[in-house]
Amino acid sequence: MPNITNDYYDVIVIGTGPAGFASAVRSAQLGLKTACINTRHDANNKDTHLNTGDIATMALLDSAKKYHSLIYDCAQHGIFANEIKLDMSIMLQRKDNILAEIGDKMVELFNTHKIGHIHAKARLLNPQQVEITADDTGIKTVINAKYIILATGSEAITLPNIQIDNEYIFDAKAALNIDKVPNKLAIIGAGVMGLELANIWSRLGASTILLEAQENFLSVLDQQISGAAFSLFQNQGLDLRLGARVLSAKKGNKNIAIEYQDQDGTHTLKVDTVIVACGSRPNTANLAAPEANLLLDQDGYVYVDDNCRTNLPGVYAVGDLTLLGPMLAHKGIEEGIFVADFIAGINNPINYEIVPSVIYTEPEIAWVGQTEQALRASGEEIKIAIHPIKKNIRALAMDKQEGLVKIIAHAHSDKILGVHIIGTQASELIAEAVLALEFSASSEDLARTIHARPTLSEAVHDAALILKDRVFQQSEY
Ligand code: AMP
Numbered sequence: 001m002p003n004i005t006n007d008y009y010d011v012i013v014i015g016t017g018p019a020g021f022a023s024a025v026r027s028a029q030l031g032l033k034t035a036c037i038n039t040r041h042d043a044n045n046k047d048t049h050l051n052t053g054d055i056a057t058m059a060l061l062d063s064a065k066k067y068h069s070l071i072y073d074c075a076q077h078g079i080f081a082n083e084i085k086l087d088m089s090i091m092l093q094r095k096d097n098i099l100a101e102i103g104d105k106m107v108e109l110f111n112t113h114k115i116g117h118i119h120a121k122a123r124l125l126n127p128q129q130v131e132i133t134a135d136d137t138g139i140k141t142v143i144n145a146k147y148i149i150l151a152t153g154s155e156a157i158t159l160p161n162i163q164i165d166n167e168y169i170f171d172a173k174a175a176l177n178i179d180k181v182p183n184k185l186a187i188i189g190a191g192v193m194g195l196e197l198a199n200i201w202s203r204l205g206a207s208t209i210l211l212e213a214q215e216n217f218l219s220v221l222d223q224q225i226s227g228a229a230f231s232l233f234q235n236q237g238l239d240l241r242l243g244a245r246v247l248s249a250k251k252g253n254k255n256i257a258i259e260y261q262d263q264d265g266t267h268t269l270k271v272d273t274v275i276v277a278c279g280s281r282p283n284t285a286n287l288a289a290p291e292a293n294l295l296l297d298q299d300g301y302v303y304v305d306d307n308c309r310t311n312l313p314g315v316y317a318v319g320d321l322t323l324l325g326p327m328l329a330h331k332g333i334e335e336g337i338f339v340a341d342f343i344a345g346i347n348n349p350i351n352y353e354i355v356p357s358v359i360y361t362e363p364e365i366a367w368v369g370q371t372e373q374a375l376r377a378s379g380e381e382i383k384i385a386i387h388p389i390k391k392n393i394r395a396l397a398m399d400k401q402e403g404l405v406k407i408i409a410h411a412h413s414d415k416i417l418g419v420h421i422i423g424t425q426a427s428e429l430i431a432e433a434v435l436a437l438e439f440s441a442s443s444e445d446l447a448r449t450i451h452a453r454p455t456l457s458e459a460v461h462d463a464a465l466i467l468k469d470r471v472f473q474q475s476e477y
Contacts, residue, residue, distance in 0.1 A: 007116075009035045011343065012130050012145035014122045014287070019319030019332030020151030021106060026340035027149075028113035035116030035143070040135050054329055055102060056176045057196050057360060059095040064203035065362055073399065086204065088179050095176070124148060124288040127312045131289070147314045147343050150302060151336065152287055154280035154320035154327060159188065161248035162276055168251055172197065175275040182206040182273035186258055188246045190217065192359050194277035198238055199361040201275075208238055209269065211260050213245040218359075222371040222420040224386070224406060229365055229422055232402055249274050282321045297323070306349070308339050316342075325352045354437040358427040363403045366430035369418030369437050372408055381411035385443070385466035387459055389423040394454040400424035405463040407433075407443060414442035414467075425456055432460055443467040 010032035013024040024036040070084050110117045120132035120141075130148060133140050156171040158164055166174040172193045181204045187194045190212035202208040217240070218226040234240055244267075246260045258269045282301050288294035295303040295311040302317040304310055304324060310317050316339045319332030334350050341348055359365040375382050390401040403423030409416050419433035436446055446464035451457050 007035075007143045009033050009116065009143065009145040011035075011147045011149060011340070012037065012122075012143065013149045013151055014038075014124070014130065015151035015153055015283075015319075016106065017151060017153040017319060017332065018329040019153070019336040020149065021336070022333040023149045023151060023318060023336030023340050024115050025109055025113055026337045027343065028115050030340060030344040030346075032147075032340070032344065034113075035118055035145070036110065037118045037120055037122040037130065037132055039121050040119050053173050053176055053193075054360075056095050056099060057200070059098045060091070060176060060200045061196065061203075061360060061362070063091045063094065064200045068203040076399070086181065088181065092177060092179060118143075123286060124150070124292050124294060124315065126289075126292055127314045147316070149336070149339055150287065150310070150315065150317040150321055151319050151332070152283040152321060153332075154282050156193075156276070157278045157281050158276055159246065159278060162188075162246075162274075163251075164276065165251070168256055168272070169249055169274045169276065172275065172277040175201075175277070178273070182271075184255075184271040185209070185273045185275065186211060186249075186256075186269060186271040187275045187277055188249075188258075189213075189277040189279065190240060190242075191277065191279055193279070194275070195233070195359060195361050197275055197277055198233075202236070202238055203362075206273070209271070210238060210240050211244040211246050211258070211269075212240070212242050215243040217242055218365075221365065222367060222406060222418070223373050225365060225367065225404075225420045225422050228404060229361075232363065232422070233361070280320065280327060284321060307342060308335055325350070325355050326357055328355065328357060331355050351438070354434055356430045356434050358430065360427065363400070363423045364426035365422045366426035367418065367420040368430055368434050369416070370408070371418060371420070372406075375408060375417060380417070382408050382417065383411050383467060384408050385463045387463035387466060389456075389459050391462065392454075392456060392459040394456050394458065395424065397454065398424065405429070405459045407446075407460075407463045407467060409443040409467055414444055416441055416443055416446065419460070421460070423456070423459065429456060429460055432457060 011027040011034045013020045013036045016036050016038040024034050027034040067086060070081050118132060119135040123131045125131050129142050129144055131140055131142050156173055164171050175197050185201050185206040186209045187198050188211050190210040194210055198208045198210055217230045244260045244262045246258060249256055249258045255270045255272055256274050260267055284296055284300045297303060301323045302310055302321045304317050304322045308316045308318055318335035318339055320327045325331045338348060338350050354368055356366060356368040385407045387405045389395045389403040395401045406420040408418040416436050421429050443464045447468045451461040
């Protein structure tokens with residue numbers, strides 16, 4: 001029987017990923033007595049953001065880009081380096097140091113805001129009680145709260161016939177800790193995670209094959225962007241095999257044999273390393289006791305209404321746990337803040353229509369709003385401008401001329417309905433488009449906005465100018 005404590009909080013947040021962390025800090029800022037519960041993520045007892053691999057991915061991608069550019073790009077700048085060496089242990093240590101620094105900052109913020117930080121596994125018992133099992137002692141205790149916010153995030157999906165050993169066959173999270181560059185790497189799943197990992201490991205020198213079950217590459221994207229991405233990644237040397245459903249992967253003496261099926265039949269592929277990047281599922285196993293009656297859907301997502309309220313009074317769910325909006329850190333952070341405000345009586349609803357999405361490859365892919373195919377399917381009358389990044393002079397100076405900016409606006413009202421970018425620093429460029437959609441801007445508004453020269457942002461401006469039939473385009477000379 002667990003101990004029942006007299007500890008009483010206004011808000012208990014379960015999970016310290018981006019969404020839970022934001023929720024806890026905002027609750028405390030609003031004067032609510034708050035506790036945040038999370039098991040420790042690593043053996044060194046560091047508090048980290050490890051529920052998401054996004055920061056680790058960024059750190060490694062940056063290292064990989066530097067290495068790659070030293071080998072392939074620097075000579076044209078007149079920079080020659082002999083004996084380029086790669087030390088994976090230093091690269092991984094740098095990434096871990098960044099994560100540790102973020103962890104330290106989180107703890108600092110928890111302390112500043114007097115948030116109770118509990119290292120334990122939490123289980124929801126009922127709308128006002130959480131059972132916690134302490135990480136260090138294993139002792140079970142029950143704590144009480146007026147409101148409970150579930151923010152346990154998601155975990156990588158594995159495949160039934162593939163045994164992850166994190167030595168030869170890795171899940172997407174462990175793939176950020178591989179300490180030797182594979183010779184021949186197969187990544188199962190060419191979705192967001194698979195592509196980001198492919199960009200890291202291929203730049204570090206691994207011959208990389210992506211096996212993707214779907215026939216359509218990145219089907220949620222605007223089709224023109226996914227088409228451009230496919231060609232660009234292929235030109236970079238990624239071996240992208242679509243319609244290739246992996247059935248099994250077996251470790252032999254010398255290599256791993258992957259069996260996959262496509263329209264031509266069943267094939268065997270031999271590689272030395274495999275990464276399974278088949279998407280994520282919500283971390284809801286054992287999150288609530290059965291008698292709590294927390295409503296989940298068949299895939300384990302927590303049922304919520306538009307205000308992140310679960311079926312239990314006073315219990316909310318934010319971030320990757322729900323099907324509201326995409327599984328992205330910034331969406332979770334917004335929800336975390338929204339729920340804390342909502343509890344405190346402030347209602348600042350989230351506009352899920354304009355959550356930006358980013359794929360952190362090189363070039364990056366970023367978009368906001370609707371795709372051309374979705375708008376055409378709904379019969380919307382639209383106009384479209386496409387500006388190739390090769391016309392942008394800053395991109396020319398940077399030698400990063402791949403990609404395009406696409407703006408879709410309403411044919412009559414001129415309101416911007418979607419912006420889709422593939423190109424270097426697309427993740428930064430998209431911010432302007434998000435702001436434009438937030439303010440219901442027209443393409444005219446964007447065209448009239450002065451952009452600094454020479455910048456990559458001129459590519460967005462130039463796309464808007466195309467919609468205005470402006471003959472002269474700023475960066476085209
Ligand atoms: P994401 O959720 O963006 O990380 O994408 C995961 C990708 O993995 C999706 O595009 C799936 O189609 C793909 N996938 C899932 N199962 C398999 C499988 N058995 N073989 C190949 N690809 C798969």
